[in-house]
Amino acid sequence: MSSREKILAAIKQHQPEASALPSLTGLSGNMPGTLEAYRKVLEGLGGVLFEIKAESEIPAILAQQYPGLQRVITASDIQRAWANEDPHLLEDVDMAIVPGQWGVAENGAIWVTEEDIHARVLPFICQHLAIVLPRERLLPTMHEAYEQIGAPQSGFGVFIAGPSKTADIEQSLVLGAHGAKSLVVFIIG
């Protein structure tokens, strides 16, 4: 008997009687899905938020916030030779600007998928990250987020909430562990 069969047989023999799945209604309570609520949580995580009317405003804001950016990649550009190259070559990206699909006010997370970023490693390997999110895409909690996202369409998706961080040394919070050292969220519209 293979390990697979052995394990499955043991589980079948030992698993408790099947119980019903609980309902998920009412778990969101009255959590607000507002921009104010989102901003407060994001800033608590060390992220920065800008409200803009059009994507064309982004370069000027970034130039002001991050003087000296060399390699900036905008994931939504139609010209993106980098998307077909070895992902290791993204190592020198200073700033990546990627589209977000849904934002979650309760925890600051934004849902980002492979379709939109083209190279999975992009939002992690860049030194700094900017996410562009349409204003009407803010939701109160994770429950609404999964409702909206629905069945998976892409091979990879990630909720990103703030810049990468660690507190492994004596619980001192340090922003910039292995992923992006900072995060800017542009709320558009």
Place this chain on the structure above:
Amino acid sequence: MNRQTADHATLADKFNEDEPRVNWHDQTLWWVRAKRDRMAWTIPEWEQLRDTASSIKLNALGNLHDYLLQFEQQAQQNGAIVHWAADAAEHNRIVTDILQKHGVKRMVKSKSMLTEECHLNPHLEANGIEVIDTDLGERIVQLAKEPPSHIVLPCIHKKKEEIGELFHEHLGTPAGNADPQFLTAAARLHLRKEFLQADAAITGVNFAVAETGEMVVCTNEGNADMGAHLAKVHIACMGIEKIIPQRKHLGVFLRLLARSATGQPITTYSSHFRKPREGQELHIVLVDNGRSRQLGREDFRNSLKCIRCGACMNTCPVYRRSGGHSYHNAVAGPIGAILAPNLDMKDYADLPFASTLCGSCSNVCPVKIDIHQQLYKWRQVLVKEGYTSTAKTAGMKVMTGVLSAPGVYKTAGKMGRWVMRAFPGMVNNRMNPWYKQREMPAPPAQSFSEWYKKNKKST
């Protein structure tokens, strides 16, 4: 690493030799626990969330056979290669075979308590494969040649000066620099090189969704993603109990996990791995290693609901003052103490006794595992099976005799108070375990029943 043979009390004694460090450890973990409380209080539905999470996990355990098959089928359809490992040895063999097939000599690994449980690192190293742990805390303990002491905060037992020294020795940072910001930046540079060179990446799994065949991995550092998205081969190692039924259930668990663990609203990254990247190989290793046995122990099967947040450790008065290494198991603290005896009753017979049974662990558990009750039940199993020391059993028998005979009890109390007054040295000495780290109280002049007789108002 090496299996320790000393028991919890002995190892805790060692940890307690450095009192300022114990106090720091105690207070720091309590601070994390307090952050968890503040975060939980911002969610009025918190208790409902815990109940829901617990019920989803119960459903998952009751349908584990079918959910695992569904997960396997979905994962294969997504292009992943699924392996089944009955025990730690088979898990290690499977991982080694994959790496050898690809000629991997150096690889990166993000946090996985399962690979710690299986002692994968020493096995790979014995096969000539270098493993670089990439979670900062895990890298630190790896450089120190120690196991992690906490499942979420692996080097919580270390002071920054010691970490500065380790980095000076291994990464060439200036001697005497112990600034966390500086050391983290140094580790970022060092590990970036490793990410860029690694041929394979191992990650753990926080949740595996039966419905979609996808795996969710949560990190704050981004190390799991840096590894998995750059390497040609991604191996995800998971215990079979990580299965949850549907994608929407992730909402419940992701709301609970980081809030319970560190008091953050969510981890920075909650990555959903479904298909391998183009040109990449994705392996999933499903590991039993005693889990199906635990599933059959009615009193203990709920321990398989654990989502590894570490809240029970942060709140535990014994863990905080004895340190993670005193549990001599990959998972320390209260949850480790109810999981470990299932792996080996003899080796871990001491752990269920490393508790005051205060119940704080059960109160903070996001999936409502009855941890303290299981600790109490394990004690009974271990005594019955003969895994506890004979001295303890004999002592308990004497106690039973004294406590069940009022006359004997009264005499013993009188004698005790007299001895403490007349010969304090008899109790205030190192032979008496109650004297360790504390002064004995002054003996009362009389027993409660003597006092009661004297003061009782006539009715």
